[in-house]
Structures are given as C-alpha cells and as structure tokens.
Amino acid sequence: KAxxxxxxxxxxxxxxxxxxxxxxxxxxxxxxxxxxxxxxxGLQFLFEYFSETQRNKGNFPGRFSGRQFSNSRxxxxxxxxxxxxxxxxxxxxxxxxxxxxxxxxxxxLTVT
Amino acid sequence: GENVEQHPSTLSVQEGDSAVIKCTYxxxxxxxxxxxxxELGKGPQLIIDIRSxxxxxxxxxxxxxxxxxxxHFSLHITETQPEDSAVYxxxxxxxxxxxxxxxxxxxxxxxxx
Numbered sequence: 001k002a003x004x005x006x007x008x009x010x011x012x013x014x015x016x017x018x019x020x021x022x023x024x025x026x027x028x029x030x031x032x033x034x035x036x037x038x039x040x041x042g043l044q045f046l047f048e049y050f051s052e053t054q055r056n057k058g059n060f061p062g063r064f065s066g067r068q069f070s071n072s073r074x075x076x077x078x079x080x081x082x083x084x085x086x087x088x089x090x091x092x093x094x095x096x097x098x099x100x101x102x103x104x105x106x107x108x109l110t111v112t
Numbered sequence: 113g114e115n116v117e118q119h120p121s122t123l124s125v126q127e128g129d130s131a132v133i134k135c136t137y138x139x140x141x142x143x144x145x146x147x148x149x150x151e152l153g154k155g156p157q158l159i160i161d162i163r164s165x166x167x168x169x170x171x172x173x174x175x176x177x178x179x180x181x182x183x184h185f186s187l188h189i190t191e192t193q194p195e196d197s198a199v200y201x202x203x204x205x206x207x208x209x210x211x212x213x214x215x216x217x218x219x220x221x222x223x224x225x
Contacts, residue, residue, distance in 0.1 A: 004155075031210075031211060033211040033212075033213075035213075042215055042216075042217050042218060043156075043201060043203075043213075043215040043218075044215075045211075045212045045213060045214070048210050048211040048212065050210075055210045055211075056209065056210040056211065056212050058212065090155050090156070092211070094211065099144040099146070099161070099163075099205060100146070100158060100161065101146070101158070101211060101213065102158060103148070103155035103156045103157070103158075104155050105153075105154055105155045106154075106155050
C-alpha cells in the first residue's frame with residue numbers, strides 16, 4: 001500500500017496570505033489527523049477528522065481549519081498567515097479500530 | 113490535559129552499545145504509548161507501541177517497557193547501528209481522546225561508528 005501523501009512538500013507564503021495543504025491517507029484509512037511541528041513547541045495536535053466530521057481540535061486559533069472529503073482526503077487551511085505559522089505540517093492516518101497512526105512526509109511552510 | 117516529558121534531549125552512544133530513552137506522562141487515563149523515529153526531512157515513523165494492559169513489548173533490537181503505577185515508559189535499543197541515528201519521540205494517547213496524541217519533546221540519538 002502507498003503511504004500517506006502530502007502536497008505540496010514545500011511552500012513559501014507572505015504574512016497575511018492564506019494557504020491550503022492537502023493530505024491523502026493510506027487506502028482504507030478513514031481517520032486523518034493534522035499536527036504542527038516546530039523547534040520551539042515540538043509536535044502539537046491540530047485536529048482530527050473521521051468520515052468528514054471533525055472529532056477533536058487542539059488548542060489553535062480559528063485561523064486554522066480543515067475538512068475531509070468523502071474519499072477521506074483532507075485539507076487544512078490557515079488564513080491570515082503569521083510568521084509564527086512557519087512549521088512542518090504533518091498529516092497522519094489510521095484505520096478504524098486501531099490506535100496506530102501513520103504519518104506523511106509533511107509540508108514545510110515558510111512564512112516571510 | 114495530558115503532559116509528556118522525555119529524557120534525555122540528546123544521547124550519544126558508540127555503535128554496538130545500548131540506548132535508553134525515558135518518558136513520563138501525567139494522565140492516568142492514557143492507554144496507548146507509541147514511539148516514533150524521525151529522520152531528517154521525513155515524517156515520524158512508527159517503530160513500536162505498547163498498550164496499557166502490557167508491561168513490555170519487543171521487536172528485534174527495540175523494546176518498550178511500561179510502568180503504569182509510576183506513569184513512565186521507556187524505549188530500549190540494543191546493538192545500536194549508525195542508521196539508528198535520528199530523533200525519537202514518545203507519545204501518549206488518553207482513552208476517549210480519538211487521535212489526539214501528546215508527544216514528548218524528542219531525543220536526538222547519535223550513534224558513532
């Protein structure tokens with residue numbers, strides 16, 4: 001099976017812009033989660049989607065949003081970008097009934 | 113909420129030696145504890161995990177132990193090799209938290225040939 005894929009891999013945006021990141025989970029996995037990784041804060045949970053519904057949300061401002069489509073693919077959006085949003089954004093997927101989460105390679109977002 | 117602390121932050125060992133990384137967690141409701149390995153430019157890779165009803169789990173050169181009473185768990189790597197060099201993260205998942213893993217701060221392991 002193919003692993004979790006994320007596009008784009010690298011992105012440079014300007015402060016104030018918005019950005020959309022995409023994640024395709026492992027085939028058959030209906031649960032998708034997003035994490036932010038920074039040197040200062042480490043790995044932090046953003047949100048989780050299952051069957052197109054958000055099930056959990058981490059402690060991030062409303063500028064961070066996401067959605068999941070009927071084919072389980074997910075997107076996350078960050079509006080009004082700030083310098084502090086520069087990070088590696090990771091997507092992870094898992095199958096129902098399993099705890100194991102498998103991560104994609106991430107999207108490296110740089111905000112200038 | 114859950115809080116996970118990981119030690120040490122860096123660890124340097126000679127090839128062939130053993131490496132041990134320790135984590136403590138705060139939420140007694142946590143029941144799943146995975147370990148991830150992250151190499152430069154890649155996403156975290158699940159290498160081993162343990163559930164709260166098990167005290168120890170082994171997979172070839174790696175093992176994880178869990179002490180629920182003390183709320184700590186450890187990763188043991190034996191016969192280390194240069195390709196084991198990476199950043200390792202522990203995590204905890206409280207029951208009813210869905211996918212919301214709480215991660216430790218990471219340990220940079222360097223294996224010297």
